[in-house]
Amino acid sequence: MTDWPDLAGRLEDGGHVLPVRVYYEDTDFTGAVYHGRFVNFFERARSDFLRLIDIHHTDLAKGVHGAALAFAVQSLTLTFTRPARIDDLLEVHSSFSDCRGARLKLDQLIYRGDDLIASAAVNVAVITPEGRPSRLPKHLADTISRFLPSELGS
Amino acid sequence: MTDWPDLAGRLEDGGHVLPVRVYYEDTDFTGAVYHGRFVNFFERARSDFLRLIDIHHTDLAKGVHGAALAFAVQSLTLTFTRPARIDDLLEVHSSFSDCRGARLKLDQLIYRGDDLIASAAVNVAVITPEGRPSRLPKHLADTISRFLPSELGS
Amino acid sequence: MTDWPDLAGRLEDGGHVLPVRVYYEDTDFTGAVYHGRFVNFFERARSDFLRLIDIHHTDLAKGVHGAALAFAVQSLTLTFTRPARIDDLLEVHSSFSDCRGARLKLDQLIYRGDDLIASAAVNVAVITPEGRPSRLPKHLADTISRFLPSELGS
Amino acid sequence: MTDWPDLAGRLEDGGHVLPVRVYYEDTDFTGAVYHGRFVNFFERARSDFLRLIDIHHTDLAKGVHGAALAFAVQSLTLTFTRPARIDDLLEVHSSFSDCRGARLKLDQLIYRGDDLIASAAVNVAVITPEGRPSRLPKHLADTISRFLPSELGS
Numbered sequence: 001m002t003d004w005p006d007l008a009g010r011l012e013d014g015g016h017v018l019p020v021r022v023y024y025e026d027t028d029f030t031g032a033v034y035h036g037r038f039v040n041f042f043e044r045a046r047s048d049f050l051r052l053i054d055i056h057h058t059d060l061a062k063g064v065h066g067a068a069l070a071f072a073v074q075s076l077t078l079t080f081t082r083p084a085r086i087d088d089l090l091e092v093h094s095s096f097s098d099c100r101g102a103r104l105k106l107d108q109l110i111y112r113g114d115d116l117i118a119s120a121a122v123n124v125a126v127i128t129p130e131g132r133p134s135r136l137p138k139h140l141a142d143t144i145s146r147f148l149p150s151e152l153g154s
Numbered sequence: 155m156t157d158w159p160d161l162a163g164r165l166e167d168g169g170h171v172l173p174v175r176v177y178y179e180d181t182d183f184t185g186a187v188y189h190g191r192f193v194n195f196f197e198r199a200r201s202d203f204l205r206l207i208d209i210h211h212t213d214l215a216k217g218v219h220g221a222a223l224a225f226a227v228q229s230l231t232l233t234f235t236r237p238a239r240i241d242d243l244l245e246v247h248s249s250f251s252d253c254r255g256a257r258l259k260l261d262q263l264i265y266r267g268d269d270l271i272a273s274a275a276v277n278v279a280v281i282t283p284e285g286r287p288s289r290l291p292k293h294l295a296d297t298i299s300r301f302l303p304s305e306l307g308s
Numbered sequence: 309m310t311d312w313p314d315l316a317g318r319l320e321d322g323g324h325v326l327p328v329r330v331y332y333e334d335t336d337f338t339g340a341v342y343h344g345r346f347v348n349f350f351e352r353a354r355s356d357f358l359r360l361i362d363i364h365h366t367d368l369a370k371g372v373h374g375a376a377l378a379f380a381v382q383s384l385t386l387t388f389t390r391p392a393r394i395d396d397l398l399e400v401h402s403s404f405s406d407c408r409g410a411r412l413k414l415d416q417l418i419y420r421g422d423d424l425i426a427s428a429a430v431n432v433a434v435i436t437p438e439g440r441p442s443r444l445p446k447h448l449a450d451t452i453s454r455f456l457p458s459e460l461g462s
Numbered sequence: 463m464t465d466w467p468d469l470a471g472r473l474e475d476g477g478h479v480l481p482v483r484v485y486y487e488d489t490d491f492t493g494a495v496y497h498g499r500f501v502n503f504f505e506r507a508r509s510d511f512l513r514l515i516d517i518h519h520t521d522l523a524k525g526v527h528g529a530a531l532a533f534a535v536q537s538l539t540l541t542f543t544r545p546a547r548i549d550d551l552l553e554v555h556s557s558f559s560d561c562r563g564a565r566l567k568l569d570q571l572i573y574r575g576d577d578l579i580a581s582a583a584v585n586v587a588v589i590t591p592e593g594r595p596s597r598l599p600k601h602l603a604d605t606i607s608r609f610l611p612s613e614l615g616s
Contacts, residue, residue: 002472002474002479002481002553004468004481004551005468006466006467006468006469007468007481007483007551008483010464012464017464019464019466019469021469021470021506021510023502023505023506023509024336024337024338024342024505024509024519025336025342025344025502025505025506027336027337028332028333028335028336028337029211029215029332029335029336029337029339029340029393029394030215030224030226030283030332031283031337032226032285032337034332034333035193035197035226035227035230036190036193036194036197036333039189039190039193040190040485040487043189043190043485043486043487044483044485044487047485047486047549048483051549056549057183057486057548057549058547058548058549061183061184061548070184072184072186072189072234072237073189073234074233074234075231075232075233075234076189076230076231076232076234077229077230077231077232078229078230078231078232079228079229080226080227080228080229080230082285083226083285085337085520086337086519086520086523087509087513087518087519087520089466089469091464129184129185131186131236131237156318156320156325156327156399158314158327158397159314160312160313160314160315161314161327161329161397162329164310166310171310173310173312173315175315175316175352175356177348177351177352177355178351178355178365178490178491178492178496179348179351179352179490179496179498181490181491182486182487182489182490182491183486183489183490183491183493183494183547183548184486185491186491188486188487190487194331194333197331197332197333198329198331198333201331201332201395202329205395210395211332211394211395212393212394212395215394239366239491240365240366240369240491241355241359241364241365241366243312243315245310337519337523338523338532338534338591339591340534340593343501343505343534343535343538344498344501344502344505347497347498347501348498351497351498365491369491369492378492380492380494380497380542380545381497381542382541382542383539383540383541383542384497384538384539384540384542385537385538385539385540386537386538386539386540387536387537388534388535388536388537388538390593391534391593437492437493439494439544439545
């Protein structure tokens with residue numbers, strides 16, 4: 001198997017950047033990217049941000065860090081600024097804005113070059129398999145906290 | 155071809171109700187419906203609400219009402235209250251909250267029985283094929299206005 | 309909650325018919341339905357066919373019929389005959405062609421009026437949560453067998 | 463904007479390899495990747511194979527090579543060998559098996575490490591915006607032909 005160094009994007013400037021290509025599946029009959037697809041692009045970026053700081057869905061689900069856990073989006077505010085098109089190369093820029101108890105907050109922006117395409121403010125809960133909120137294990141919360149604006153000196 | 159009377163849901167109480175079944179494609183490995191799928195459920199409900207008041211994407215795109223037009227979501231606030239599961243029968247309840255110029259606003263709620271599963275506040279723009287905002291033709295705006303709270307006496 | 313009598317389609321002529329509406333999410337930038345979406349339409353029809361003969365994914369997963377089971381598609385041959393478009397009303401016609409041991413075979417056709425849009429020949433396995441093939445419990449296999457061509461006298 | 467050298471995969475051994483990560487959106491409640499998602503993975507790989515040999519959907523749609531053209535899948539045989547899971551890193555290996563007139567044929571295989579996960583045999587037509595078959599412009603057909611087994615000496 002080949003090595004794919006940038007598949008999960010990169011940690012940059014206290015946050016994360018993921019490249020996303022627009023494929024057939026992402027567009028709709030108006031010729032632009034279907035608005036619901038951006039929700040997936042934002043989710044991929046969150047998963048890869050966590051992956052690069054060594055927090056994995058499979059480990060959480062298997063209970064590697066204690067009780068079995070998963071992430072669940074609680075609320076999401078999406079703004080669509082410009083249409084994206086087939087073959088476009090987009091970048092999802094993600095940063096954590098808060099992490100306490102069973103909750104994470106992120107701000108996410110999608111660009112094509114310098115043009116803002118869409119943005120999201122996301123509240124994520126940590127839950128058990130039964131759907132109950134659960135604190136993130138302390139060492140994982142500490143890892144995320146290093147990416148909070150207060151820690152980044154901004 | 156068989157007649158399917160309720161396929162587009164029903165107009166009820168000044169709004170619209172669409173039944174949605176949860177299939178394999180809607181769920182994720184946590185066992186619940188993937189949060190991004192609700193965006194599709196909300197979109198289907200808006201399309202069917204418009205369909206039942208005789209506003210059709212194909213007619214708009216073909217320019218049956220004047221210039222070619224399409225709807226584009228501008229912003230969307232989503233809240234996820236309870237998980238939905240495979241085989242669940244959900245109902246999307248939609249109502250217009252505003253309609254002026256090139257913009258529509260809707261409030262949408264997804265229930266399973268009496269349980270609220272998810273909600274959305276949606277801003278939709280009317281756009282040309284080039285992506286520029288355009289007023290909805292007056293007779294269509296009038297049709298939608300009959301479903302506004304002010305007209306419904308609420 | 310309202311009653312939606314036809315939401316899972318209907319049993320007809322020894323098989324099953326499911327209506328499917330084409331929404332924004334189903335189309336791509338060429339203006340037609342994205343070919344991968346038909347895979348979902350076929351899956352929905354299989355789930356609803358089983359639902360109407362009282363075989364439910366949730367029951368199987370919970371082990372209501374013995375060991376926990378799920379259906380997994382093993383192979384699928386798809387043919388795309390005509391494009392479908394936004395707002396189209398399609399019908400998925402499904403029939404079982406074989407049922408033995410841990411395997412089911414179905415033939416599925418999607419029509420718009422009298423026009424054939426797409427077809428599928430599907431092999432489905434019954435599997436355990438670990439992914440191993442498992443015989444379908446006898447009373448469920450018997451239920452399905454009543455829909456085989458040999459039983460239908462064709 | 464950052465440079466992402468491997469985003470479209472690589473040309474290797476007379477064919478193309480694309481890495482694909484499994485995200486939330488790709489899985490279903492059984493814990494495995496939903497079978498319909500592989501159709502998207504195969505499509506992404508075809509688009510990126512063409513991209514790396516300088517054949518672009520946008521150029522075709524705009525008529526850069528003559529009449530406006532698009533690719534449409536005509537038939538597809540899929541086989542699912544092993545389940546894939548959340549966080550898996552997959553590789554799609556694609557090769558052309560035929561190219562004549564308005565048709566392309568490809569063989570595609572998805573691996574996780576050395577394990578075969580799924581395979582596809584795909585027939586693609588070149589069509590006009592009205593959906594009629596059209597020959598691929600000669601210089602594009604010549605480009606693809608260099609990747610046929612007969613030319614590769616295999």
